[in-house]
Amino acid sequence: xxxxxxxxxxxxxxxxxxxxxxxxxxxxxxxxxxxxxxxxxxxxxxxxxxxxxxxxxxxxxxxxxxxxxxxxxxx
Numbered sequence: 001x002x003x004x005x006x007x008x009x010x011x012x013x014x015x016x017x018x019x020x021x022x023x024x025x026x027x028x029x030x031x032x033x034x035x036x037x038x039x040x041x042x043x044x045x046x047x048x049x050x051x052x053x054x055x056x057x058x059x060x061x062x063x064x065x066x067x068x069x070x071x072x073x074x075x
Contacts, residue, residue, distance in 0.1 A: 023052075
Protein backbone atom coordinates (compact mmCIF):
# COMPACT_ATOMS: atom_id res chain seq x y z
CA UNK A 1 0.00 0.00 0.00
CA UNK A 2 1.48 3.41 -0.96
CA UNK A 3 2.44 5.71 1.86
CA UNK A 4 -0.39 8.06 2.85
CA UNK A 5 -3.11 6.14 1.00
CA UNK A 6 -5.34 5.96 4.09
CA UNK A 7 -4.48 9.42 5.36
CA UNK A 8 -8.01 10.62 4.62
CA UNK A 9 -9.25 8.16 7.25
CA UNK A 10 -7.25 9.76 10.09
CA UNK A 11 -6.82 13.39 8.99
CA UNK A 12 -9.55 15.80 10.14
CA UNK A 13 -11.52 17.66 7.46
CA UNK A 14 -9.92 20.79 5.97
CA UNK A 15 -12.43 23.00 7.79
CA UNK A 16 -11.41 21.54 11.14
CA UNK A 17 -7.70 21.96 10.40
CA UNK A 18 -8.19 25.56 9.29
CA UNK A 19 -10.18 26.36 12.43
CA UNK A 20 -7.51 24.72 14.60
CA UNK A 21 -4.85 27.03 13.13
CA UNK A 22 -7.06 30.12 13.18
CA UNK A 23 -7.40 30.22 9.39
CA UNK A 24 -10.33 30.13 7.02
CA UNK A 25 -10.69 28.31 3.71
CA UNK A 26 -10.68 30.25 0.45
CA UNK A 27 -14.05 31.57 -0.60
CA UNK A 28 -15.30 31.42 -4.18
CA UNK A 29 -13.19 33.73 -6.31
CA UNK A 30 -10.29 33.85 -3.85
CA UNK A 31 -6.87 32.40 -4.56
CA UNK A 32 -3.53 32.30 -2.84
CA UNK A 33 -0.11 32.28 -4.41
CA UNK A 34 3.47 32.95 -3.40
CA UNK A 35 4.97 35.83 -5.35
CA UNK A 36 8.22 37.76 -5.19
CA UNK A 37 7.76 41.38 -4.11
CA UNK A 38 10.44 44.01 -4.55
CA UNK A 39 9.85 46.92 -2.17
CA UNK A 40 11.65 48.99 0.46
CA UNK A 41 12.58 46.76 3.40
CA UNK A 42 10.38 48.63 5.89
CA UNK A 43 7.30 48.43 3.68
CA UNK A 44 7.88 44.75 3.05
CA UNK A 45 8.21 44.00 6.76
CA UNK A 46 4.96 45.87 7.46
CA UNK A 47 3.20 43.88 4.72
CA UNK A 48 4.52 40.57 6.06
CA UNK A 49 3.30 41.45 9.56
CA UNK A 50 -0.31 41.74 8.35
CA UNK A 51 -2.71 38.78 8.39
CA UNK A 52 -3.41 37.26 4.95
CA UNK A 53 -6.83 38.93 4.54
CA UNK A 54 -5.35 42.38 5.18
CA UNK A 55 -2.41 41.70 2.83
CA UNK A 56 -4.94 40.92 0.11
CA UNK A 57 -6.80 44.15 0.84
CA UNK A 58 -3.53 46.10 0.57
CA UNK A 59 -2.93 44.55 -2.86
CA UNK A 60 -6.45 45.41 -4.06
CA UNK A 61 -6.24 49.00 -2.80
CA UNK A 62 -2.75 49.42 -4.25
CA UNK A 63 -3.86 48.19 -7.65
CA UNK A 64 -6.87 50.52 -7.60
CA UNK A 65 -4.65 53.47 -6.66
CA UNK A 66 -2.21 52.57 -9.45
CA UNK A 67 -5.05 52.45 -11.99
CA UNK A 68 -6.26 55.90 -10.88
CA UNK A 69 -2.72 57.32 -11.06
CA UNK A 70 -2.20 55.86 -14.54
CA UNK A 71 -5.56 57.21 -15.74
CA UNK A 72 -4.72 60.69 -14.43
CA UNK A 73 -1.29 60.56 -16.10
CA UNK A 74 -2.91 59.83 -19.48
CA UNK A 75 -5.36 62.74 -19.31
